[in-house]
Amino acid sequence: MSDEAIHTPPVRQLPVQLTDGVVLTCGADLRPEPIAWLWKDWLALGKLHILAGAPGQGKTTLALAMAATVTCGGRWPDGSRCSAGKVLVWSGEDDPADTLLPRLLAMGADASRVYFITATRVDGEAHPFDPARDMQQLIAEAERIGDVRLLVVDPVVSAVAGDSHKATEVRRALQPIVDLGAAIRAAVLGISHFSKGSAGRDPTERVVGSMAFGAVARVVLCAAKVQGDSDDKDRRILVRSKSNIGPDEGGFEYSIEHQQLDALPGIQASIISWGAAIAGTARELLAEVEADNNDGEAQDVESFLRALLADGPLPVQAIRADADGAGYSWDQTKRASNRIGVEKRKDGLRGGWIWALSSPREHEGSEGSKQRNMRSSHSSALPSELDTEEEVLL
Numbered sequence: 395m396s397d398e399a400i401h402t403p404p405v406r407q408l409p410v411q412l413t414d415g416v417v418l419t420c421g422a423d424l425r426p427e428p429i430a431w432l433w434k435d436w437l438a439l440g441k442l443h444i445l446a447g448a449p450g451q452g453k454t455t456l457a458l459a460m461a462a463t464v465t466c467g468g469r470w471p472d473g474s475r476c477s478a479g480k481v482l483v484w485s486g487e488d489d490p491a492d493t494l495l496p497r498l499l500a501m502g503a504d505a506s507r508v509y510f511i512t513a514t515r516v517d518g519e520a521h522p523f524d525p526a527r528d529m530q531q532l533i534a535e536a537e538r539i540g541d542v543r544l545l546v547v548d549p550v551v552s553a554v555a556g557d558s559h560k561a562t563e564v565r566r567a568l569q570p571i572v573d574l575g576a577a578i579r580a581a582v583l584g585i586s587h588f589s590k591g592s593a594g595r596d597p598t599e600r601v602v603g604s605m606a607f608g609a610v611a612r613v614v615l616c617a618a619k620v621q622g623d624s625d626d627k628d629r630r631i632l633v634r635s636k637s638n639i640g641p642d643e644g645g646f647e648y649s650i651e652h653q654q655l656d657a658l659p660g661i662q663a664s665i666i667s668w669g670a671a672i673a674g675t676a677r678e679l680l681a682e683v684e685a686d687n688n689d690g691e692a693q694d695v696e697s698f699l700r701a702l703l704a705d706g707p708l709p710v711q712a713i714r715a716d717a718d719g720a721g722y723s724w725d726q727t728k729r730a731s732n733r734i735g736v737e738k739r740k741d742g743l744r745g746g747w748i749w750a751l752s753s754p755r756e757h758e759g760s761e762g763s764k765q766r767n768m769r770s771s772h773s774s775a776l777p778s779e780l781d782t783e784e785e786v787l788l
Contacts, residue, residue: 429639429640430579432464432476432477432543433460433463433470433474433476433581434470434472434474434640435634435637435641436470436615436634437460437544437581437613438581438612438613438639438640439543439575439579439580439581440575440576440579440580441575441582441612441613441639442568442571442575442582442584442610442611442612443581443582443583443584443611443612443613443614443615444550444583444584444585444586444601444607444608444611444613444614444615445457445583445584445585445586445615445616445617446585446586446587446588446597446600446601446614446615446616446617446635447587447588447616447617447618448587448588448619449587450619451617451618451619451630452617452630452648452650452664452666453548453617454485454487454488454494454585455497455650455664455665455666456617456632456648456666457546457548457583457585458483458494458497458498458501458503458546459501459665460544460546460583461481461483461498461503461508461544462498462501462502462503463476464476464478464479464480464481464507464543464544465478465479465480465481465498465504465505465507465508466502466503466504468502471646471671472646472671477543478504478507479541479542479543479544480507480508480509480539480540480541480542480543481507481508481509481542481543481544481545481546482509482510482511482536482542482544482545482546482580483508483509483510483511483545483546483548484510484511484523484545484546484548484552485510485546485548486548486549486552487549490510490512494510495508496655496658496662497663497664499655499658499663500653500655500663500664501666509539509542511523511532514528514531524555525553525567525570525571525574526555526567526570529570529571529573529574532574533574533577533578536574536578536580537578542578543580544580544581544582544583545571545574545575545580545581545582545583546583546585547571547582547583547584547585548584548585549584549585549586549587550568550571550584550585550586550607551586551602551603551607553567553568553570553571553584554567554568554603555567558602558603558604559603559604560604561604561605561606562606563604564603564604564606564607564610565606565609565610568606568607568610571584572610584607584611586601586602586603587601587602588600588601588602588616589601589602589721590694590720590721590722591695591721591722591723591726592723593680593681593684594681596635596677597614597616597633597635597636597676597677597680598614598635598636600616601614602721611636612637612638612639613634613636613637613638613639613640614634614635614636614637615632615633615635616632616633616634616635616676616680617630617631617632617633618630618631618679618680618683618684620683628649628650628651629647629649629669630647630648630649630650631645631646631647631648631672631679631683632645632646632647632648633645633672633674633676633679633680634676635676635677636676642675642676643673643674643675643676644671644672644673644674645671645672645674645679646668646669646670646671646672647669647670647671647672648666648667648668648669649666649667649669650664650665650666650667651664651665651667652664652665653665694722695722695726695727695729695730696730696734698717698720698722698730699713699730699731699734699736700751702716703736703749703750703751704751706750707748707749707750708748708749708750709741709746709747709748710746710747710748710749711746713727713749714727734751734752735752736749736750736751736752737749737751737752
C-alpha cells in the first residue's frame with residue numbers, strides 16, 4: 395500500500411475550558427500605551443473626571459461648553475483643536491429641551507452629535523436610567539451610534555443609589571460609569587458640589603459626599619467665582635485640583651454671558667466666554683477668589699444656629715448632627731456659637747452638655763453678655779469641658 399493511500403484523520407481540537415479564579419496578566423504580554431487625551435492634560439479618553447464647585451458657579455454650563463467643543467471640533471481654551479465626536483448627556487436636574495439644548499446651540503454645538511439619556515425601556519415601559527442595571531444597554535447604544543467621545547453626568551451623585559457618604563457604596567456605584575468610559579473610550583465628566591464650610595481645605599477633599607468621588611476620578615476640576623472684582627463683574631476660574639495622569643495645577647479664567655438665539659426667537663441661553671490662562675495650585679487660586687466669601691459663610695452658620703436653637707436648648711449631640719447634615723464643620727459651628735453668645739451648660743451631674751440662645755436682654759449687648767462672649771472666645775483657643783465631652787462623643 396502506498397503512502398498516498400494512507401488516510402490520516404484530522405486532529406480534533408478540544409475547546410479550551412476556562413476555569414473560574416483570579417486572572418493574572420504578565421507584564422511582558424502588555425504593550426505600554428500613552429494616555430489618550432480629548433483635551434490635553436484636562437480630559438482623558440476612557441477616564442472619570444469630576445467638576446466641582448459651590449452652587450452658582452456655572453458648572454453645568456462649563457460641561458456643556460466642553461460638550462459643544464467636542465461636537466463641532468472646536469478649540470479648547472488653550473487654543474488646541476479638538477477632534478469632532480459625539481456626546482452623551484445624562485442630567486437629573488435640567489430639561490434637555492428648554493435648558494440644555496439651547497445652551498449647547500448658543501455655544502455652537504452640532505445638535506446631531508448630542509444624545510440625551512432620558513429613560514430606559516424595560517418590558518415595554520419607560521423607567522429612569524439606572525447605571526447599575528442599564529449600563530450594558532447604554533454601552534451597546536453608544537457603540538451603535540459610534541464615535542462617542544464625552545459623557546456628561548449631572549450630578550454625578552445621581553449614579554449612587556445608596557449612601558453617597560459611604561466610600562464602599564460610592565466606589566461600587568461609580569464602577570459602571572468608569573467601565574462605560576473605558577469600554578467606549580470616552581471621557582466621563584461628573585458634576586458635583588463643594589461641601590458647605592469647606593473653604594481653605596484641599597479642593598479635592600471638598601467634593602461633597604464620600605472622599606471616594608475624588609479618589610476614583612483621575613482628574614478633579616474646580617470652578618469658582620471671583621468675588622469683589624470691580625474691574626470685571628463676572629470673572630470666574632476653572633482650575634485643576636488633582637490629576638493622577640498629568641499636571642495638577644493651573645487653570646483658565648471664564649465668564650458667563652446670556653445670549654439670544656437668533657434662529658429661535660424668544661429663547662435665551664447662558665454661554666461660557668473663556669479668558670486668560672492662570673498659574674498656581676488649585677488651593678492657592680481658590681483661596682484668593684473665595685477670600686471675600688468668608689463673612690457670608692460665617693453669617694450663614696450663625697443664622698443656622700439661631701434657627702436651630704430658637705425653640706429652646708438642645709443637646710450637643712443633636713446640634714452636631716444637624717450641623718453636619720447642613721454641611722457645616724464642627725469648628726465652624728463652635729466659632730459661630732461664640733460669636734452669637736450661645737450659653738453652654740451641663741445638664742445635671744450625669745447629663746450631657748446643652749446649648750441655648752442667650753436671653754434677648756443679654757443678647758442686646760449687656761455687660762454680662764459681653765463678658766460671657768469674651769470667656770467663650772477665650773475657651774475656643776483652650777481645652778474646655780465641652781471639648782472633653784466632644785472627644786468622648788467621637
